[in-house]
Amino acid sequence: xxxxxxxxxxxxxxxxxxxxxxxLADAAFNTGxxxxxFPEYGPERMGAPITAYNxxxxxxxxxxxxxxxxxx
Numbered sequence: 001x002x003x004x005x006x007x008x009x010x011x012x013x014x015x016x017x018x019x020x021x022x023x024l025a026d027a028a029f030n031t032g033x034x035x036x037x038f039p040e041y042g043p044e045r046m047g048a049p050i051t052a053y054n055x056x057x058x059x060x061x062x063x064x065x066x067x068x069x070x071x072x
Contacts, residue, residue, distance in 0.1 A: 004057040008070040013041065013048045021052035028056045036061060 007024070011017030018039040025037030036055040042048055053067045 003059070004055060004061065005072070006067045006070045007054040007056075007072045008067050009052040009054075011050050011052075012046075013050055014046045015050075017050050017052045021054055024054055025056075028054075033058060034060050036064070040066065 007021075009017040009021050018041075021037045021039065025035040028035045033056050036053070039050060039052040041050040051066075053070075055061050055063070055067070
């Protein structure tokens with residue numbers, strides 16, 4: 001899986017980090033890539049810290065964990 005691109009988004013609840021992550025995943029999927037797009041957050045409230053993740057590759061990914069060393 002050399003061609004995998006990993007992206008980590010940081011934001012606050014209500015700023016759109018989760019939405020941006022899911023939109024990027026949708027756009028990559030529409031170009032024929034395999035994608036993962038998922039958020040991680042604590043209590044759901046405005047202003048709380050949020051981290052969202054994307055994995056984009058041309059092969060199916062079997063990794064389902066957070067991204068600790070992202071490309072972007």
